[in-house]
Amino acid sequence: MSDREVQLVQGNEQSMPVTQRRPPIVLVRNLTKVYHLGETSVPALRGVSLTVGAGEFVAIMGPSGSGKTTFMNLLGCLDRPTSGDYWLVGRKVSQMTPDELADIRNRRIGFVFQGFHLLARSTALQNVALPLMYAGLSRAEQERRARRALELVGLGSRLHHRPSQLSGGQQQRVAIARALVNNPALLLADEPTGNLDSRTSIEIMAILQALNARGLTIVLVTHEVDIAAYARRRILFRDGQIVSDEPVTATRSAQEELLQFYQANPASSDGYRALPAEKER
Amino acid sequence: MSGPVERERQTTASTELLAQQARGRSSTQAPRSQTPPVERGKQLQRRREVHRGSLLVANFASAFESLWANRLRSLLTTLGVVIGVAAVIAAMTLTQGASVLIQARLSVLGTNTLLIVPGAATSSGAFSSLGSQQSLTQGDADALASIPHVVQVSPVLSLGAQVIYGSQNWNTRIQGVYPGYQQIQGWEIASGRWLNAHDELAGLPVAVLGQVVANSLFGPSGTNPVGQTIRIGTQMFRVVGVLQPKGSFGAFTQDDVVFVPFTAAVIRLKNTGYVDQIQVLVDKAEHVDAVQRAVDATLLKRHRISAGSPADFQIRNANQLLQTAQQATQTLTLLLVGIAGISLTVGGIGIMNIMLVSVTERTREIGIRMAVGARRRDIRNQFLIEALTLSSLGGILGIILGLLVGWLMTTNFGVPFVPQPLSILLAFGVSALVGVTFGFYPAVRAARLDPIIALRTE
Numbered sequence: 001m002s003d004r005e006v007q008l009v010q011g012n013e014q015s016m017p018v019t020q021r022r023p024p025i026v027l028v029r030n031l032t033k034v035y036h037l038g039e040t041s042v043p044a045l046r047g048v049s050l051t052v053g054a055g056e057f058v059a060i061m062g063p064s065g066s067g068k069t070t071f072m073n074l075l076g077c078l079d080r081p082t083s084g085d086y087w088l089v090g091r092k093v094s095q096m097t098p099d100e101l102a103d104i105r106n107r108r109i110g111f112v113f114q115g116f117h118l119l120a121r122s123t124a125l126q127n128v129a130l131p132l133m134y135a136g137l138s139r140a141e142q143e144r145r146a147r148r149a150l151e152l153v154g155l156g157s158r159l160h161h162r163p164s165q166l167s168g169g170q171q172q173r174v175a176i177a178r179a180l181v182n183n184p185a186l187l188l189a190d191e192p193t194g195n196l197d198s199r200t201s202i203e204i205m206a207i208l209q210a211l212n213a214r215g216l217t218i219v220l221v222t223h224e225v226d227i228a229a230y231a232r233r234r235i236l237f238r239d240g241q242i243v244s245d246e247p248v249t250a251t252r253s254a255q256e257e258l259l260q261f262y263q264a265n266p267a268s269s270d271g272y273r274a275l276p277a278e279k280e281r
Numbered sequence: 282m283s284g285p286v287e288r289e290r291q292t293t294a295s296t297e298l299l300a301q302q303a304r305g306r307s308s309t310q311a312p313r314s315q316t317p318p319v320e321r322g323k324q325l326q327r328r329r330e331v332h333r334g335s336l337l338v339a340n341f342a343s344a345f346e347s348l349w350a351n352r353l354r355s356l357l358t359t360l361g362v363v364i365g366v367a368a369v370i371a372a373m374t375l376t377q378g379a380s381v382l383i384q385a386r387l388s389v390l391g392t393n394t395l396l397i398v399p400g401a402a403t404s405s406g407a408f409s410s411l412g413s414q415q416s417l418t419q420g421d422a423d424a425l426a427s428i429p430h431v432v433q434v435s436p437v438l439s440l441g442a443q444v445i446y447g448s449q450n451w452n453t454r455i456q457g458v459y460p461g462y463q464q465i466q467g468w469e470i471a472s473g474r475w476l477n478a479h480d481e482l483a484g485l486p487v488a489v490l491g492q493v494v495a496n497s498l499f500g501p502s503g504t505n506p507v508g509q510t511i512r513i514g515t516q517m518f519r520v521v522g523v524l525q526p527k528g529s530f531g532a533f534t535q536d537d538v539v540f541v542p543f544t545a546a547v548i549r550l551k552n553t554g555y556v557d558q559i560q561v562l563v564d565k566a567e568h569v570d571a572v573q574r575a576v577d578a579t580l581l582k583r584h585r586i587s588a589g590s591p592a593d594f595q596i597r598n599a600n601q602l603l604q605t606a607q608q609a610t611q612t613l614t615l616l617l618v619g620i621a622g623i624s625l626t627v628g629g630i631g632i633m634n635i636m637l638v639s640v641t642e643r644t645r646e647i648g649i650r651m652a653v654g655a656r657r658r659d660i661r662n663q664f665l666i667e668a669l670t671l672s673s674l675g676g677i678l679g680i681i682l683g684l685l686v687g688w689l690m691t692t693n694f695g696v697p698f699v700p701q702p703l704s705i706l707l708a709f710g711v712s713a714l715v716g717v718t719f720g721f722y723p724a725v726r727a728a729r730l731d732p733i734i735a736l737r738t739e
Contacts, residue, residue: 073733076652078651078652078732078733078736079731079732079733098656098657099656099657099658102651102654102655102656102657102659103654103656105651105652105653105654106653106654106655107654111652111653113736117645117648117649117652117736118649119646119649121346121347121350130649130650130653131653131654133336133339134336134650134653134654134655134656134659135654136336139338178653182654
């Protein structure tokens with residue numbers, strides 16, 4: 001870390017509006033993002049402020065063009081805001097260089113995408129170990145932790161399968177294992193169930209809920225009201241601004257729904273191994 | 282945690298495992314967040330550097346994997362480098378072999394020998410009009426014999442002629458020489474004898490045959506050549522000896538020759554007052570330069586050439602000839618390097634092209650890698666290593682192919698096969714350099730991709 005950066009971090013600590021002793025996971029103030037398309041400027045975000053505390057499960061909703069994807073990219077440190085500030089677990093990340101952002105993504109953020117985004121030629125284990133490789137861990141340590149993460153999502157018996165040999169739900173579980181493997185502070189899920197059938201979607205949500213129950217902070221982007229109902233807080237975007245931010249009154253439990261489903265159909269339980277609480281055959 | 286006995290229990294209640302991990306996380310995270318950010322940054326940096334090696338190994342592994350996945354394309358891409366390197370290695374092997382051959386031939390001449398040929402030296406020192414002018418005489422040769430440290434002197438009169446014995450005939454080179462020539466050139470007798478002073482004085486029609494001539498004329502009938510009469514041109518000569526073979530270098534053999542007394546050659550074969558060359562043997566290597574100066578002075582005086590005017594003869598010693606030969610080899614080598622440069626550039630452009638295609642094809646993969654924390658330089662290195670691997674493999678293939686072709690050619694031409702470790706190493710180094718040079722632009726392009734756009738690409 002350069003001296004300049006050290007000063008920057010120290011400066012941030014002072015200027016950050018800290019109220020609690022432990023900083024929130026996400027602290028966003030007046031975030032804007034303007035895209036320049038030739039002559040015209042398209043404002044995608046018009047001043048968004050948001051605080052997400054540790055252990056929250058937030059669903060971000062909104063129609064397409066509402067700015068929720070842009071916001072997600074900023075939260076994920078994949079992009080930098082035009083103006084405004086963003087602190088991730090107390091570190092100001094809104095002004096970081098691309099390489100510093102890469103470090104933050106590597107250490108602090110786990111991504112789950114709609115299209116799974118696994119490396120096609122790599123095995124499940126290699127895919128999950130990828131963030132650890134860039135973190136500079138030894139190979140033995142990479143494999144140990146990747147194996148554990150895969151066991152956690154119920155894929156302990158599929159370590160050496162390639163994505164093409166796995167079902168959609170299994171691929172998404174590999175992606176979740178990859179997102180978890182570096183013990184991130186924040187898990188970002190961008191339409192994680194978009195490519196899955198409804199039962200597999202419930203399985204994935206069950207895993208996310210289980211992870212959240214153990215303290216992991218999750219921000220989920222979805223346009224499906226049903227899926228957002230598994231979260232505990234729902235934020236609605238429109239025209240680049242937050243128009244509503246309220247707790248989910250009747251949070252659905254994916255676990256219970258699945259149990260009910262399998263009690264009704266005991267024969268079709270192949271996808272059920274996804275669940276953390278199930279028995280591996 | 283993962284003992285086989287515990288596995289059952291662990292998986293029956295994976296919730297338990299989740300809980301354990303959550304506890305593990307909160308217990309490690311709490312003290313970590315209290316660490317000053319500066320310290321944490323340093324830790325972060327240090328952790329990155331510790332196992333850079335594993336990333337490098339992973340990069341090579343993934344490079345091989347990706348090249349193997351497109352093996353036909355990789356092979357075709359690297360063909361430019363393969364051919365370039367192969368051509369150079371093959372040609373290099375051939376020139377090296379030829380150079381070794383020339384050196385061997387010249388060393389036969391001996392370092393103590395001076396060669397005087399008619400004709401003016403050109404500025405470049407090339408044998409431009411070698412032997413085409415007539416300026417040296419037998420008298421010149423005899424005059425040189427009185428110079429101190431000169432052991433032997435012999436004029437040489439050369440002509441091509443048909444040699445006939447019985448029904449056999451053979452086109453060969455006839456050389457009229459003094460008896461001392463045997464010592465100058467180090468010829469050994471296989472049977473019979475060499476020319477003697479009496480033969481020379483009387484200009485007797487006697488001949489000593491080289492091994493090739495002896496075999497050609499007498500091989501079919503199996504007669505002993507010594508004592509037989511052969512016809513050279515229109516003249517009858519008696520064979521008095523056969524020479525030991527000196528060996529051949531490829532198509533050119535030194536043993537395809539007939540020696541006759543100088544006087545006999547002048548009287549019976551080539552009626553001329555001039556000689557084709559004069560050879561001088563000096564007693565010791567350290568006297569060669571002094572003798573050369575004395576020869577020069579003597580001949581200038583005899584030819585009445587004033588100082589400053591161009592001489593009508595040239596004096597060469599084995600070292601000079603060696604240098605000339607080396608110059609020729611160097612020129613050839615330079616030409617080869619030029620050809621190699623062109624073909625490697627073309628090969629490099631091929632690599633650049635395919636790497637650009639590869640970057641485009643794998644845009645999403647790059648996006649994924651960036652999303653999970655690959656820095657720009659990690660992406661750049663990955664593609665650089667892939668280009669490097671591609672061109673190095675091409676280099677290795679080229680070296681193997683080049684050595685094979687070189688071996689076949691040298692064997693065919695009868696030139697010694699002398700692979701040069703240095704040029705092989707150099708060829709490998711250059712092909713690796715080509716990969717890095719031409720892989721740089723695609724790699725930088727990959728590293729500069731915007732992760733968001735890269736992730737969106739299908």
